[in-house]
Amino acid sequence: MNTSRLIWGIICLVIAGGLAVANLALPPEDLMFQVGDENMPWVPVAVLAVLGIWLLATAGSNAQSAAEDVEAEIVTDPDRAALNKRLEGFAWGLFLIILGGFMFVPEQFIKGGWWSIGVGLIMLGLNAARYFNGLKMSGFTTFLGVVSVISGALEVAGLYDLDGAMLLIVLGAYLLIKPYLEKRRLFGKAEEV
Numbered sequence: 001m002n003t004s005r006l007i008w009g010i011i012c013l014v015i016a017g018g019l020a021v022a023n024l025a026l027p028p029e030d031l032m033f034q035v036g037d038e039n040m041p042w043v044p045v046a047v048l049a050v051l052g053i054w055l056l057a058t059a060g061s062n063a064q065s066a067a068e069d070v071e072a073e074i075v076t077d078p079d080r081a082a083l084n085k086r087l088e089g090f091a092w093g094l095f096l097i098i099l100g101g102f103m104f105v106p107e108q109f110i111k112g113g114w115w116s117i118g119v120g121l122i123m124l125g126l127n128a129a130r131y132f133n134g135l136k137m138s139g140f141t142t143f144l145g146v147v148s149v150i151s152g153a154l155e156v157a158g159l160y161d162l163d164g165a166m167l168l169i170v171l172g173a174y175l176l177i178k179p180y181l182e183k184r185r186l187f188g189k190a191e192e193v
Contacts, residue, residue, distance in 0.1 A: 002059045009055030013056070023041050113151075113154070115152070117149050119148050120147070123142070123145030126141060136186065146170055
């Protein structure tokens with residue numbers, strides 16, 4: 001069973017359910033999803049529900065059994081694990097410096113969106129360093145880095161209401177390119193050969 005599809009299918013259905021409850025409980029003018037000049041707040045619910053059902057339906061496909069056969073052959077390298085640990089330690093150090101700066105520097109000097117961009121660049125930089133050193137990247141931190149950079153840029157631009165929409169767009173784009181990334185085996189445990 002493909003646990004990734006199972007988890008993402010459940011997440012999509014939970015979000016669709018939450019949006020459906022919000023559509024029923026709130027007045028139509030409180031939830032906006034514009035299609036042309038018309039407000040259609042049920043479109044994201046339908047799209048997420050269909051996506052969630054599709055992910056759940058395909059979670060038991062045979063593609064996972066081929067991946068399990070490949071996983072049985074994976075060999076770990078202690079040198080790669082040590083390099084990954086050093087890179088992660090460096091990234092954690094930068095992250096804590098950014099976090100301390102966010103707490104220390106007043107909002108009047110640096111907007112909050114710049115801090116999100118900084119955190120996203122640290123995550124993306126960590127994965128770029130992994131890639132250029134021949135290590136596998138982390139799909140989770142890559143996804144969070146992209147979302148953090150985009151949401152920070154939107155916040156700097158003053159577009160606070162687009163964070164949820166951008167999260168869904170990035171998630172959808174990730175699901176579309178996931179087969180290509182799995183074929184190239186770019187993501188996984190860094191210490192794998």
